[in-house]
Amino acid sequence: MQNQQFDIETLKRIRNKLDYIYSIAKCNYNDHPELMDTIENLAQVANMFANVRIHELNDRIEISGPQGFIVSKLANAYSRMKDYEKQKDSDFPTWKL
Numbered sequence: 001m002q003n004q005q006f007d008i009e010t011l012k013r014i015r016n017k018l019d020y021i022y023s024i025a026k027c028n029y030n031d032h033p034e035l036m037d038t039i040e041n042l043a044q045v046a047n048m049f050a051n052v053r054i055h056e057l058n059d060r061i062e063i064s065g066p067q068g069f070i071v072s073k074l075a076n077a078y079s080r081m082k083d084y085e086k087q088k089d090s091d092f093p094t095w096k097l
Helices: 008-025 033-056 066-091
Strands: none
Touching: 008 033, 033 066
16 A cells, blocks of 8 residues: 555645635735745645545546646746845845945
């Protein structure tokens, strides 16, 4: 018998928390659009992983194109964070002695 690293009920609780994070980010988008968009995308990526794992544990794979979905959402989040990092670097004052 193989030792499972995840069980279905825990994955469902994880998925529910990710849905909550996603909804809070979506509702508060106007507070800080770039940050909320990044949070939305990362929550969707993690949720897709949870869904794929749940389907695997149920011995059925019904999700079409999870890799493309994950790569797309992760690329968006990565791009937002790179832009944020560049902006923060340019806002940092130069040192003067």
